[in-house]
Amino acid sequence: MRTLIKNIKGLYQVEDNKKMAVCGSAMAELPCIENAYIIVENGLIKDFGKMCDLKDTNADKVYNAHNRYVLPTFCDSHTHLVYAGSREIEYIDKIKGLSYEQIAQRGGGIVNSAIRLQQTDEQKLYEDAMQRIDSMIKHGTGAIEIKSGYGFTTEAELKMLRVIRKIKENSPATIKANFLGAHGVPMEYRGRQSEFVDLVINEMIPRVADEGLADFIDVFCDRGFFTVEETDRMLFEGVKHGLKPKIHANELAKSGGIQVGVKYNALSVDHIEHTGEEEMEVLKASQTMPTILPGAAFFLNMPYAPARAMMEYGLPVAMASDFNPGSSPSGNMQLILTFACVNYKLTPQEAINATTINSAYAMDVVDSCGSICRGKKANFYITKEIPTIEYIPYYYGENKVDKVFLNGVEQ
Ligand code: NIG
Ligand code: FE
Numbered sequence: 001m002r003t004l005i006k007n008i009k010g011l012y013q014v015e016d017n018k019k020m021a022v023c024g025s026a027m028a029e030l031p032c033i034e035n036a037y038i039i040v041e042n043g044l045i046k047d048f049g050k051m052c053d054l055k056d057t058n059a060d061k062v063y064n065a066h067n068r069y070v071l072p073t074f075c076d077s078h079t080h081l082v083y084a085g086s087r088e089i090e091y092i093d094k095i096k097g098l099s100y101e102q103i104a105q106r107g108g109g110i111v112n113s114a115i116r117l118q119q120t121d122e123q124k125l126y127e128d129a130m131q132r133i134d135s136m137i138k139h140g141t142g143a144i145e146i147k148s149g150y151g152f153t154t155e156a157e158l159k160m161l162r163v164i165r166k167i168k169e170n171s172p173a174t175i176k177a178n179f180l181g182a183h184g185v186p187m188e189y190r191g192r193q194s195e196f197v198d199l200v201i202n203e204m205i206p207r208v209a210d211e212g213l214a215d216f217i218d219v220f221c222d223r224g225f226f227t228v229e230e231t232d233r234m235l236f237e238g239v240k241h242g243l244k245p246k247i248h249a250n251e252l253a254k255s256g257g258i259q260v261g262v263k264y265n266a267l268s269v270d271h272i273e274h275t276g277e278e279e280m281e282v283l284k285a286s287q288t289m290p291t292i293l294p295g296a297a298f299f300l301n302m303p304y305a306p307a308r309a310m311m312e313y314g315l316p317v318a319m320a321s322d323f324n325p326g327s328s329p330s331g332n333m334q335l336i337l338t339f340a341c342v343n344y345k346l347t348p349q350e351a352i353n354a355t356t357i358n359s360a361y362a363m364d365v366v367d368s369c370g371s372i373c374r375g376k377k378a379n380f381y382i383t384k385e386i387p388t389i390e391y392i393p394y395y396y397g398e399n400k401v402d403k404v405f406l407n408g409v410e411q
Contacts, residue, residue, distance in 0.1 A: 003040040003408055004059035005382065007066045011036035011048060012389060013356055014372045021289065021361045022353045024314040030349040030389075038070060040378040043407035048372060063403070065382050069389055073142025073379045073404060074333035074355045075370050077363035078246075078270050078293060080147050080180075080324035081136075082129045082163050083113050084120035087325045100300050100327065101224050101252065109326055110184035114152040117160065125163045132323070133171055136331040137411050140401040142379035143370075144173050144331075145246075145320075145363040147218055149180030154203050157181055161213035172406040174377065176363050178246060179214035181205070182226050182234055197230045201237045209241035215364065216267065217243035221257035228256040235264040244364065250274040251296070262286040268318065268362035273297060273305045280313045289362040291318040292354075294339035295328035307344040318358035319351070334400060337393040348390045378408035 011033045038048040090108050103109045133144065146164045151157030161177060168175040181200040189196035208214050217238030221231040235245045245264045249257025251271035258279040261269040268289040283290055292305045307317050319340055323331035333355055340351035360370025368377045382403045386392070392400050404411045
């Protein structure tokens with residue numbers, strides 16, 4: 001099967017040789033070919049270039065992208081999109097002045113989602129998640145990392161991860177599974193948190209690994225959640241079982257989460273609102289991707305992570321949706337572009353780098369996703385007729401994506 005997309009006004013994020021990530025000032029550049037074509041064969045990007053160089057126009061399917069742009073699909077490297085029910089009541093509590101931590105302390109928040117998840121069967125969780133993913137794909141997302149973490153018991157965590165496995169098998173999107181056993185402390189373990197950590201280490205991690213249910217391990221390492229020492233113990237065990245760390249860090253305080261993540265060579269440290277010089281220095285000497293979640297900071301009205309300072313320090317920055325029912329109930333990555341530009345003062349080009357190639361790295365799919373490169377998956381979208389690519393973050397709240405191709409197939 002050969003597909004040709006021709007007369008593309010601008011083909012963005014092209015590369016001849018695969019990059020791992022884009023750092024610092026290089027994030028301002030978004031390589032582009034004007035008046036371009038792209039050829040897909042057997043689900044992969046076969047070739048691309050300028051229209052005047054197009055020789056072989058034979059194809060089973062031809063699309064005319066006149067006045068439209070083509071970009072690689074977003075890689076959403078941090079989501080909690082398998083969940084039961086919704087939490088709009090807490091949203092009202094927040095409007096009335098309660099903080100995220102106060103809601104968590106009185107049994108709301110993650111604990112609330114865990115109770116609902118335990119009562120919901122696999123099929124329902126799967127169907128709801130697939131519907132959310134369908135909408136994300138229509139908005140231009142092609143790769144998604146999904147976390148467990150609303151289980152709180154071994155059985156419920158395994159149930160969540162089995163749902164994620166089923167999504168992996170059936171969704172056209174590229175899916176990665178992240179075991180987040182230490183997302184919160186169940187009510188019955190309050191006051192004896194270390195016993196819950198023991199449960200994660202001695203029971204959950206070995207079972208998750210035995211069943212091959214996860215690619216990554218995550219811990220919510222922050223004030224009021226899990227300490228650096230607890231995180232260290234869990235990551236040690238996870239790595240021993242072949243899981244790559246990716247952690248929640250420094251959302252609520254300078255928790256030491258970034259340092260412990262780097263110690264275990266985490267793929268990414270995420271949230272990182274509370275990041276200073278010390279943390280940036282540690283990141284600079286590491287392979288760990290600093291990942292900002294603009295949707296959560298917006299929705300919880302929190303301080304913004306110092307994205308510009310990190311880039312000036314020469315660091316790469318990735319951004320993801322954090323799609324979850326509590327702190328970021330949206331998986332729309334076009335909105336993340338807008339937040340990146342308005343709240344973090346990234347240019348649209350920097351924001352696109354943060355949500356494609358850099359976020360691909362953060363979820364370990366940069367070899368196959370995140371750019372327009374020969375041999376990578378044919379995962380890209382054709383925009384609607386829009387004047388410029390800057391228009392994508394600018395005209396917020398509307399879907400600027402017309403057609404999405406995943407593995408070369410129109411969705
Ligand atoms: O990434 N910070 C911790 N976990 C999620 C929130 C999950 C929830 O509130 O349900 C996050 O924001
Ligand atoms: Fe999260």
